[in-house]
Amino acid sequence: MEQSSTVFEMVIFAGAALTALGIIGIVMFIVKVRAAQKEQLEDEALKARLGALMPLNLGSFLVSAIGLMMVVMGVILG
Numbered sequence: 001m002e003q004s005s006t007v008f009e010m011v012i013f014a015g016a017a018l019t020a021l022g023i024i025g026i027v028m029f030i031v032k033v034r035a036a037q038k039e040q041l042e043d044e045a046l047k048a049r050l051g052a053l054m055p056l057n058l059g060s061f062l063v064s065a066i067g068l069m070m071v072v073m074g075v076i077l078g
Contacts, residue, residue, distance in 0.1 A: 008078030015070025022064025029057045 036049045 005078060008074045012071050012074035012078070015067045015074060018067030018070065019064050020067075022060045022062070022067060025056060025060025025063065029053055029060060032056075
């Protein structure tokens with residue numbers, strides 16, 4: 001039984017690391033959006049810049065959600 005406990009602990013810690021990575025990506029997205037807003041770009045240029053940043057945003061949320069799922073699975077199954 002001890003072996004399965006350590007496996008689930010590893011899943012929890014890996015999930016926490018993925019969640020932290022996703023949160024770092026979200027913060028990076030916010031910083032880049034704020035920088036783009038401060039540049040006083042034209043409306044179309046700002047939309048293009050934000051459109052280019054959307055994969056970072058969506059990817060960060062995906063990684064964070066997967067990490068949270070791993071944490072929940074580790075806690076429930078462990």
